[in-house]
Amino acid sequence: EIVMTQSPATLSVSPGERATLSCRASQSVSNNLAWYQQKPGQAPRLLIYGASTRATGIPARFSGSGSGTEFTLTISSLQSEDFAVYYCQQYYSWWTFGQGTKVEIK
Amino acid sequence: EVQLLESGGGLVQPGGSLRLSCAASGFTFSSYAVSWVRQAPGKGLEWVSVISGSGGSIYYADSLRGRFTISRDNSKNTLYLQMNSLRAEDTAVYYCAKAGSTSCCNDYFDSWGQGTLVIVSS
Numbered sequence: 001e002i003v004m005t006q007s008p009a010t011l012s013v014s015p016g017e018r019a020t021l022s023c024r025a026s027q028s029v030s031n032n033l034a035w036y037q038q039k040p041g042q043a044p045r046l047l048i049y050g051a052s053t054r055a056t057g058i059p060a061r062f063s064g065s066g067s068g069t070e071f072t073l074t075i076s077s078l079q080s081e082d083f084a085v086y087y088c089q090q091y092y093s094w095w096t097f098g099q100g101t102k103v104e105i106k
Numbered sequence: 107e108v109q110l111l112e113s114g115g116g117l118v119q120p121g122g123s124l125r126l127s128c129a130a131s132g133f134t135f136s137s138y139a140v141s142w143v144r145q146a147p148g149k150g151l152e153w154v155s156v157i158s159g160s161g162g163s164i165y166y167a168d169s170l171r172g173r174f175t176i177s178r179d180n181s182k183n184t185l186y187l188q189m190n191s192l193r194a195e196d197t198a199v200y201y202c203a204k205a206g207s208t209s210c211c212n213d214y215f216d217s218w219g220q221g222t223l224v225i226v227s228s
Contacts, residue, residue, distance in 0.1 A: 044201075093212070095141070098150070
């Protein structure tokens with residue numbers, strides 16, 4: 001099983017600031033990497049797939065990068081609606097998720 | 107607009123059974139693989155099972171040890187998850203999630219239902 005490790009567990013950021021979230025795979029997943037956003041009481045929402053392609057309707061302030069085992073989700077200027085938990089997911093070999101990064105208001 | 111609506115969750119005793127349903131609309135259901143993903147209270151996401159658009163390919167997470175059965179009825183645009191021999195650790199919100207493309211079975215999930223809560227407790 002491919003293990004996905006996200007860091008940090010919690011990220012405290014002020015509105016308008018940049019947030020950088022990391023995700024590491026235990027073995028190469030090529031670019032088969034997605035990012036999801038989840039707010040309390042809601043289902044996950046797809047943000048990024050193919051490591052760097054924004055899903056339909058996702059604002060340009062969200063960007064993804066990386067390949068192989070190291071990936072990054074960047075939110076360029078945090079808006080109030082962006083405070084949430086973010087999960088990375090590999091779909092190279094079945095599906096596994098990271099444990100999540102909570103982005104909270106500083 | 108793609109919509110996925112889960113139902114069938116509830117309180118069940120350890121060792122009991124439950125069948126979840128996921129009604130789909132807004133896309134050609136038979137063309138897409140669909141998965142079940144669960145989330146224990148306060149925890150992360152765990153993939154449970156996937157079924158291809160035709161139903162001919164089915165896969166499960168190793169941890170389930172044959173207790174769950176996924177199926178679909180393309181004439182009703184509905185996905186199912188039959189859960190048997192339920193344990194306390196199966197307590198979770200169960201989501202159905204649609205594949206992002208018509209290939210099966212290594213793809214991201216582009217649409218999710220709102221989830222249905224299963225509580226296994228005596």
